[in-house]
Amino acid sequence: MRLFPLLLFCSTICAAQQKAITDIAGGCSTTNLKKNLYYLASAKMEGRAMGSKGDVLAANYVAAAYKANGLTAPYDKNRSYFQSITAILKQDKATLTINNKRFDIFDGWQLYPSLPADLKDMPVILANHTSPDDFYRDLPQMEVREKAVVLNGVLMAKFFKSGIDSLSNVLTKRGALAIIWSSPSVSKVLDRQRSRKFIPQYVQPQTPAPGSVLPLPEIALSPERLKTLLAADNLTTNTDGTLQNPGDKNYRELKTIVSVELNRQFKETHAPNVIGMIKGTDTSLASVVISAHHDHDGVNGKEIYYGAVDNASGTVAVMEIAAMMNRAVKQGLRPKRTIVFASFTGEERGLLGSAWYVAHPVQPMEKTYAVLNIDMMGRPDTIHVNHKMADSTNYAYILVKDTLNRGLRDALYGANDASTKLTLDTHYEAPQYIMRRLTGSDQYYFYLKGVPFIRIDCGFSTDYHKPTDTPDRVNYSLLTKQTQLAFVTLWNLANK
Ligand SMILES: [Zn+2]
Structure with a gap:
């Protein structure tokens, strides 16, 4: 009351x-x-x-x-509003070599590295499956150790949908070195990235949780670069990257050898946040x-x-x-x-x-x-x-x-x-x-x-x-x- x-x-x-x-x-x-x-x-x-x-x-x-x-003003004894942040600028130079042909980054390919390590002289195994289930069924027979695994656009799209991390984890456990994939959309992404090349890249603040497995490096190829990769084996593909004449097995080792050289440099930079209080x-x-x-x-x-x-x-x-x-x-x-x-x-x-x-x-x-x-x-x-x-x-x-x-x-x-x-x-x-x-x-x-x-x-x-x-x-x-x-x-x- x-x-x-x-x-x-x-x-x-x-x-x-x-x-x-x-x-x-x-x-x-x-x-x-x-x-x-x-x-x-x-x-x-x-x-x-x-x-x-x-x-x-x-x-x-x-x-x-x-x-x-x-x-x-919260800084410098109430005299400054500026909080100087530290950011680490990352300068990458990367080259892809397919057999003896060298390609600079964005020239038909892109790299999503987890660590700045070179990938030297990797043999390549190609999977022509179009579903993750089929792929996982064959995986125990596939010799992926110390190799790069090539996936077509159809299969990769399905892995992206279900979460690429699990694929990466499974292949890491089997000793694979990298994932290579190709799809027509890569050309578009590369066009966009070339046009935005003027934008500097910085080390991202998110660090992987302790104990988590780092994802495998991914190499994305344009359809044209996929052709380069398959040339030594005389293989041709459909627009989605699946093989035109797959043969009786859904996977095969290629004659091609692939390397990636990655030269990464770091530079400390600073920039201002502006913080004030009432x-x-x-x-x-x-x-x-x-x-x-x-x-x-x-x-x-x-x-x-x-x-x-x-x-x-x-x-x-x-x-x-x-x-x-x-x-x-x-x-x-x-x-x-x-x-x-x-x-x-x-x-x-x-x-x-x-x-x-x-x-x-x-x-x-x-x-x-x-x-x-x-x-x-x-x-x-x-x-x-x-x-x-x-x-x-x-x-x-x-x-x-x-x-x-x-x-x-x-x-x-x-x-x-x-x-x-x-x-x-x-x-x-x-x-x-x-x-x-x-x-x-x-x-x-x-x-x-x-x-x-x-x-x-x-x-x-x-x-x-x-x-x-x-x-x-x-x-x-x-x-x-x-x-x-x-x-x-x-x-x-x-x-x-
Ligand atoms: Zn915004």
């Missing part, structure tokens, strides 16, 4: 607070979003490749916004992180990859959210939980900035309540455009993993009901998409550390990762609404 007036008191206060927050969200500045986005996605930034001049300029710009909005009223509580990545793909010759939607949009949203949160604080509405603002570098090079952050956080991961990650906003995606969907300027894709039942979905839907009323589209939460979405942006390393997350985004346009991802193609009204949604959601999370 005695609780009743208290509850009433609280709900009145809460409603008043919610109204004040919605009003602040209403003041979200489209002008600022636009101005900042045009700056971050300008030619001067040269595509903001991790560790480049543009990356540093972008980081400085974000830091200036943090400072202007009174965010606490202290909560109860610093004993776990904090909430709002994040976006500011890096993109850089420059290929004269072609700049502007990365306006990906992810200048998310970066300017975080800057604007800092401004709105500062307005709230100035009105006496300080969030209960501390909010950590994170602008990550190196997302495009393999989530390097966020992986570094979760290993070196300003608040321990156990004291991180949730992360709200924003990657790509403000551009109606191909699904909405192609289907002429009515809500194409009033939606957001959402992905929520509330692993600890902390009411993340309530925070998000409650924010949307109270303010923007967008269509919250759960399309990418479907089982066939979720892993790619989960691993495809900075929430992933938080997730691996057990931190629940919300991701908000606009989906993919035809300009995704192309030089045509430019600021003039952004819908600023949509960007504003999605930023408002993120702000109110963040407020709700920080007051749980």
Whole structure:
């Protein structure tokens, strides 16, 4: 009974607070979003490749916004917002030799190595099976020890579907040295890789779990290179890589000898994350992180990859959210939980900035309540455009993993009901998409550390990762609404 007036008191206060927050969200500045986005996605930034001049300029710009909005600087005795990450640049030179013919990497072949070891003078055994069951039935008779095993496109597709790791494990136990496979799709992949050769490769932060078996090196061949491989045996194949005249056995040893030389060099590099904080009223509580990545793909010759939607949009949203949160604080509405603002570098090079952050956080991961990650906003995606969907300027894709039942979905839907009323589209939460979405942006390393997350985004346009991802193609009204949604959601999370 005695609780009743208290509850009433609280709900009145809460409603008043919610109204004040919605009003602040209403003041979200489209002008600022636009101005900042045009700056971050300008030619001067040269595509903001991790560790480049543009990356540093972008980081400085974000830091200036943090400072202007009174965010606490966590580094260098509260004087710096910059967290310098270390990344290891990897330079590979690889050559494939088939009998005596040498081919540089991407010239009809690609290598997926597990370790930088040379594979010298490997005899080759070819399997012509079209189902894993048939393959495994013959395997005990096949002499795969110290050899490379060639699989056709049909069989490989089935192994990919059922999980390539088990095949790799079985062949490793039998002493095989490598898997060679070919399919018509390899040519397409190689075209794409050649066109993206300007992008540097870095050592990825994920290390195999202790005791796990490293996968066998895989050599993928284009149909043309497969021809080279089979020439000495006068074998010809169908387009899917199966043999035209297989003979009575489904496997055979080839006359061909294959080698791969891999020369790998490493170089230590550094790049900036930008971290700022708004202290909560109860610093004993776990904090909430709002994040976006500011890096993109850089420059290929004269072609700049502007990365306006990906992810200048998310970066300017975080800057604007800092401004709105500062307005709230100035009105006496300080969030209960501390909010950590994170602008990550190196997302495009393999989530390097966020992986570094979760290993070196300003608040321990156990004291991180949730992360709200924003990657790509403000551009109606191909699904909405192609289907002429009515809500194409009033939606957001959402992905929520509330692993600890902390009411993340309530925070998000409650924010949307109270303010923007967008269509919250759960399309990418479907089982066939979720892993790619989960691993495809900075929430992933938080997730691996057990931190629940919300991701908000606009989906993919035809300009995704192309030089045509430019600021003039952004819908600023949509960007504003999605930023408002993120702000109110963040407020709700920080007051749980
Ligand atoms: Zn992105």
